[in-house]
Amino acid sequence: MFCSMKNGSQNPGVKRVLPLVCSLLLFLAAVCPAASLAATPYEILKECDEARGNLSGITWIVSVEALERGHKNSRRILVKSSGFNVVAETLKPPRRKGQLLILVKGNMWFYKPDLSKPVPVSQRQKLLGLAANGDIASTNYAEDYSILSFEEVDFESRACYLFLLEAKTKNATYSRIKYWVSRRPHLGIKAEFYTARGDKLLKSARMEYDNRIAAGDGERVFISRMVIHDELMSEDTTTLNFSDPVLQPIPDHVFNLNLLRK
């Protein structure tokens, strides 16, 4: 549209410059698609969610290591996820083998082999150490949270966006989140989790993205590590290592309570 401006065509100087400007714009559009189509804050959050599991079908392994008051504990979990539906099966230690956590459309159930049936649980129930059940599931910040503020900041010498998020519903795992997102690529690198009033910092998390998944449309970046710190009253930390991500369709029946493989 800009290139076919009629007024410009009457000026010989503009006539000479116009093809150059058009070429430059086309070049920029080709090499920097993000620059030509700036993502909205919502789209940025959505991209961040996709690097933390929000995909049509993916499996991965989470190794959770918790340091609580000097005690070290660990757990190994197989996670199958499709969108925001998740089944997490504990593989180790043996006494927890076969325990299942099922999250479907915001409903969460817990099953263990010596329970006769899955029982509904809330997302607040802790998984291990500082990690809540909701932490191993895919994040859905784009849909579950409202953006209260959004600004460009530098964080540890990286160009970032800083989001202030507030839960849209009472069902979200955290009420308020400060979320640092690197500007290129769009990845959540730090989060601070606050109480509902936003006046008390409960815990913080740092995320790393060293996993790569081969996908039809190229290579995808996927979360590799999340370290959660207790900010309230202790030096406790919980580390979640994400490994072996594989893109694969997960059929709906995997999340069906009537068909659990007990």
Next chain:
Amino acid sequence: MRYAVSLLLIFLLAEPIAAGQTAAADTMQNAYASDNAVLLDHFSLDFRNLTYGLVQKPVNSALNPDNRQEVPRYTLASDFRPDFAFNVSRLNMLLKPRFDFAWKRCEDGVCDGREDNDPEYYVNEWLVRVEPVDSLFLSYGRENLQWGPSLLLSPSNPFYTDNGRNNPKMEVPGADYGRVVWSPNIKWTGSFIVNTDEGRQEEIENFDPAYAVKIDHTADQGYFSLIFAKRREATDTHLGLFGSWNLNDALVVYTEDSLREGDIEALAGGSYTFGNGSTLTVEYFYNGSGNRDDDLLDIIASGNGPDERLMLFRKNYLLVQYYYRDMFDRWNGLLRATAGLDDQSAAVLGLIEYNLGPNVQLFATGTLFGGDDTDEFGSLLDYRAMAGLEFSF
């Protein structure tokens, strides 16, 4: 029939085994090794052993005069519980044989001084499930078929309402079911269930086969289920339902109800998770066919109690439970009080588990029963205490 089953197995196994063979099919030997490896990939074995001692004191009451039910005072037992599973894409098989070794000594009533150490071998659960077409599942086997969110009992379940929560370490016996489950999408599931035999639920007298249609709906932050059931010889149908709602990140509320022969059974409950991860659960159960005042023995003798239930014959019950799981990833603690509001009897259960290592857990559980020997919770036992080790591999 055997030929048909063989054909079906070949059909179900062909795809994954053929896929596994492709990479290593240079020689017959390699192919054979590959077959074995692929089959082993789909096979799993979980093994648990529960070794424990149990002490309980029977009450001399109208329900158990002179201990005619031969309740032993002391039990030393070791239960071996291997779970075998074989899963390929469209076939799942499950086998849970049980080997229970126990020494029992009776010190009350008609069996005073008697000792017994007969071992028991049985299959508590087994299952074969196939998926002949996408989203359709056919299964038959002996299952502990449970559903619903409640702890006290499952009134919506027309087959067996006891969910085993009164003794968390003991397994609920399985019964025989055929099931057709159709799950067209994540929101809806329809099931047709036939209960063909009481299986190991041997306490059920005069078993009558039952049929049920169950429809499940998963909504945003909520889960609902409707169950229509009928026993073959019964005239009335059983209508059951349950639903649970996640009101926020910490609070789950639920209901589980049934209507049979004009009587309503309704259970309402809620579970709140505190910031430290512990959970408080409260349930109220209204038993429409229950009796507030009559003698328990008369109620049972009259046959007015539900067939598939061994207790809860009164009208109003309250359950309060506090559960703290994974304190420092080593301790679990549970305290549960169940009260019969009509005869003011109660049972208080405490459970402590301590994780000794990745494979071993130490546990101790005790139940105190309160009330007169004519009251529901006071009429069978004074107390029950159990302690032992649970090994997992």
